[in-house]
Amino acid sequence: GTANKIVFPAAILQPPFYNARSYPAVANYARIGMVMGHELTHGFDDEGRNFDPHGQLNAWWSDAVTATFDKNAKCLADQYSTFPIVSVDGHTVLGHLNGQLTLGENIADNGGLKLAYLAYQRAKKANKAIAQDLGTDDAKLYFTAFAQGWCQKRSDGNAILRKNTDPHSPGKWRVHGPLYNSQTFADTFQCPIGSPMNPSKKCVIW
Template sequence: MDQVSNELSFKEDTHFENVLKMLQFHARTNHNQLSVPVNRTAWVTSPAVVNAYYSRSKNMIVFPAGILQPPFYHPAFPRSLNYGGIGVVIGHEITHGFDDRGRQFDKNGNLQQWWKAEDVSKFYQRASCMLDQYGEYKVDEVGLKINPVNTLGENIADNAGIKISYQAYKTWRETHDEEVTVPYVNLTHDQLFFLNFGQIWCEVNSPEAMLTKLRSGQHSPNRFRVIGTLSNSEEFSEAFNCPVGSRMNPEKKCRVW
């Protein structure tokens, strides 16, 4: 501990040198890890980050404390909102173990195909529907369409995550009464579930940030994460009585899991 303190001793008037010390410290720390066994419980993010992730090489999902706040979660929220928020995120991260990349890593996180060839073929037959669906979404502000190949794993996880969480919520409702309500909002709890799923992905992007996301990002723009996922959800259409054939209730729906 004393050695770390000495290495990371900073001064208020030497910002550039402080940054160099941090970079050198992290470089040495990473280099030293080459000669020791992998720490399978180590996080690659800090607890305060509002995010969650699945590690294929460790077969581990991580939910930092930072995400356990509104709109994802609050202990005073109706369960419908929490399941539509953090519940969907949990289902999303679990699904990454079974997407186009997760299937290539075994239970120990080693790069090893664990599906049969028949399973892979059927997986891509189903996934091709989402390739076609998301490939048609266009961001008018920058005049580009989504790259459906780059975003396939995340789109699959979004669609499966909301299905898993909704089923979990309905199972919870079988033995519990939803006593907490949202004042002045005349919506059912099923509708609140899907409403909060949309709310957690609210965002504003500059044109430059959107271009970067479209060209190299693994996630679809958040607007289409919502539209794409909910238009594939029969439960959403039932909750909001969407007419068959409408934009949010197309006759053809995509489903992988």
């Protein structure tokens, strides 16, 4: 039968997503924790929301919740559709993201970043030792470690192909998109409202 579960193969428990020996806990939360939060959020994205806890196709949300979700999801799709895909040399715009094609993954990226941060804060409250020697900069390290985990090298041809077929956004926008929508990130780095990394209009679903 079917089970309502997520499986993380052992092979993902290695750099750049996880390293128990050399990464501080906050970096592991920012990377493998974010991936785990991402997968959890898929249960509540534009597709997962249609399935109940038993895996049955079942509209279990109220009309009000559905309407709010649809409004916020449109905000996110429209936002990501403005993100350009630029050539490796930086001189040519190859196109823009398809915010509808990538919607489910973008919802999961935004939700995963937030969930993992909340999980880290809860863990730190229970065990202050995991944040020792990091001082008050652990939030900055969280977001920095998250961003570094999505470094990417690709060709222009690959970027064009994936623009039309890949439900995931390119690495750059898997970082920038969730950070644009994170008030915690803006507060942590003191980004002025309306600055490039702290747009006044944010698209928040969860």
